[in-house]
Amino acid sequence: MTPNSTVCVIIAAKNAAATISRAVRSALAEQAVAEVIVVDDGSTDNTGAEVLSADDGTGRLKLTGFERNRGPAAARNHAIEASTAPLIAILDADDFFLPGRFTHILAEDQWDFIADNIVFVKEESVGQIRNGVQKFQRQARLLDLEAFITGNISQRGKQRGEIGFLKPVMRREFLDRHQLRYKEDLRLGEDYDLYARALVAGARYKVIHSCGYGAVVRHDSLSGKHRTDDLKRLYEADQAILANDNLTKAQRSLLERHEKHVRDRYELRHFLDLKNQRGPLSALAYALRHPGAVPAIVGGIAADKSAALTAKPAPKQTSTSAALRYLLPASPETERP
Template sequence: MTSAAPTNVCIIIAAKNAADTIARAIGSALAEPEVAEVVVIDDGSTDDTAAAARAADDASGRLHVVRFEENRGPAAARNHAIAVSRSPLLGVLDADDFFFPGRMARLLAQDGWDFVADNIAFIDAAQATAAERKIERFAPSPRLLDLVGFVDGNISRRGVRRGEIGFLKPLMRRSFLDEFHLRYNETLRLGEDFDLYARALAQGARYKIIHSCGYAAVVRGNSLSGSHRTIDLRRLYEADRAILAGTGLSGDVAAALRRHERHIRGRYELRHFLDLKNHEGFASAFAYALTHPAALPAIVGGIVGDKTERFRRSTSPAPVALGGTGDVRYLLEGLAVDRAE
């Protein structure tokens, strides 16, 4: 007889106003035999997210729902889930996404990692129920991701929207997080995953990625992850600076982090300029640009890029609107070996 799969994984779901999708997310996590806990944090929802989450309980005793009366952000929600959970392995699932069956077994078949992630399939919301039949099976092709590759893989380019490898959703060893006192940065509401993984890699984390696809990211036009405030960009490039202020970084790593910091800071400068123009008028925005000459290349380049965007064809494999066509796009490139049954 085959022994039962060890239940040693906690799946963390930070949810805000996700009553329509939370049951599917929870159900996909509870269906994985290796999952010992599913911790849902209702982060100040104004709908029935908490009730919908509790209604998805399978009576196995593995589901725990905590409600924040006020929104604290995904980093705070995930840190609270880590604090109340006990499992040695931790994974994150967004409230409108779901797992394909067998994801945990494929990830846990790997060894030699502190973080391990698989491929992501981006699915149009209208096609989510039929997604499993459309997913191709990929040879695992495991490889380790270093900090330079990770940082450079999170610098987006025009025409390739939101395709950064920071979208990956790894399993994480609690022991590694605890050893280096790593938790999500609660000042961040954008890039909190990138920041945690970058800090872990700076501490020597082994981050393994495989091409097998077990995570379905649902593309929705009104997704909370698709919007952010100008101040969120500033806090993210300040987080880069905090890592750079640390000791022991190689020249290549520091250069990569500086590239990412300049990229995010450029996005911030453009957004800040446009905010000033919209709220205080062009004169105020122009005065800011003149008194901050270092910001001028980002402002001018961003405006020109925005004006010419419609003339460029997007090459993104990641979450652009799929238009209900049933297309499946993958974050990681790879050769399909056969169709899923």
């Protein structure tokens, strides 16, 4: 590997003792990885000890941390400042890299950000995943801001597959040149916000469809839990991007659509929180004071009730490969004769 193709993997971890060693080992197994920096974000379990148990003795692993929890954005910023490699890769503490991930990624050129396909797998199936992951053609393409925003608007009743789930490798030089870091007040959508701001700044965001990232689906995942105020901060982040005068009309329209999508979710959640915590009259009073929120509240409640009435039981999985789901549609890799 040349110096310009070495990678620092950064992992933010909070109470991740059950999974962190797997994540660290998968990163250290990659030859392109020069550093693995784990930030223990105020854990109250033995996350730190589990990190050190995965050390391979090469000197590439560094453990640092906060005494109190500050959130994944702050942890990742801390790791970026502590790292020296020219390329930065994000790995969540309960996820893992598939062998050879960076071989495919670093074969591409002319990018500032580059991401590959993600396979979603249930925790109980991780041990059998190696032989079940499909090999896909790389099919490299550039992702512009319009496609990115469109791909981050979830649709009710469909499995979540927002492009913001992608875990790109990022060039430090681009981040530093445009003074880009994670917004530390965000605990939801911090990845989406950073990538959107990078695209506004002109980032070349390349996507390849070969699969190198394993995302573990867990019922107790921290990423699946967020407060109502987290939604508020996320739509406010959209509003901050919308203040940029250099956006095209199409970009502005899509960002406004995403902002409204998140704001509607906030209004519904806030109304239901008031109803549960202070009673129906308090929730109704809020709706009367904020008539602009009423369509989101009424529409959201109606959609939730409709979804509950029409919900179907999940199909039973009969094999490990059937239990796998991929974020990006892709063409199978053809075998060479």
